[in-house]
Amino acid sequence: MKKNNNISDAALIESYQSGNKKALSLLVERWHTSFCRLSFFYVKDADVAKDIAQECWSTIIRKINTIQEPEKFKSWAISLVNRRSIDWIRANNRERNKLYEFHKENQVNSVNEETTQKEKQKLKLLHAIQSLTVDQQYVIRLFYLQNYSLKEIAEIVGISVGTAKSRLFHAREKLKLIVKNKDDEK
Known part of the structure; x- marks a missing residue:
């Protein structure tokens, strides 16, 4: 075995080119582990590194008879x-980027669907508010859109706090019925 370690790669290649098939086995035995380690350094996956080393050996075997300078x-x-290792990393990154873009696009679509659903609900609610009496609309808008308290609404409209509370209550109840009826129609 020590005798084989003293034989140069160039001598093994020339021997193989001359017809000695065992020379290729010695070359593979000498370099395969190093190829796997080198590939693993890049790809960080032992199975992928072995596959890459195997692909490289396929290329080497196909081209070994055409090697002009065996010392290289x-x-x-x-x-x-x-x-080959860097090509694998690039291909893997492209695939990962495609998956990321696909995932991101699907998130955007689901957000758009949610937004559309919310917009539909807002429109439905605005139409329902428009069907209320003017007094009820006014109280709803002051309370929910402009964030006035019941006491402030009573002062603005010129009614008692109890009346403002009653109008707000009846407006909400009527809105619930209108929205429920529209949902039942569908």
Whole structure:
């Protein structure tokens, strides 16, 4: 085994190109673990790193007979592993970005649907308010839209606090009935 460690990569490649199939096994045995580690350094996933190393070996095996400068095998093979690992990261990031955009778009759509639903409810309520008497509309608007207290409403309108409270109560009850009836119609 020590004898095989002394054989250079260039000698193993030349031996393989000359027909010695065992030379490729020795080359794989020498470099496979290093390729896996190098790929893992980038992708941080052992299974993906092994797959990338395997893909690189497929490329190396396809092109090993065309290698003109076997002494440059190490740098060529390492750059191949680097590029494949970085390509995987880029593809993975693109996929992650697509999923993020899809999720974000769906959130926006659901928010738009909620907003549309709220707007419909507001319109329904405004139409219901318009069907109230003028006195009831006035009390509702002062109380809910302008945030006046019952005492302030009584002073503005020139009625007692009890009357203001009574008008607000009856206006709310009538609104409940109007909204309920419109919901039942659908």
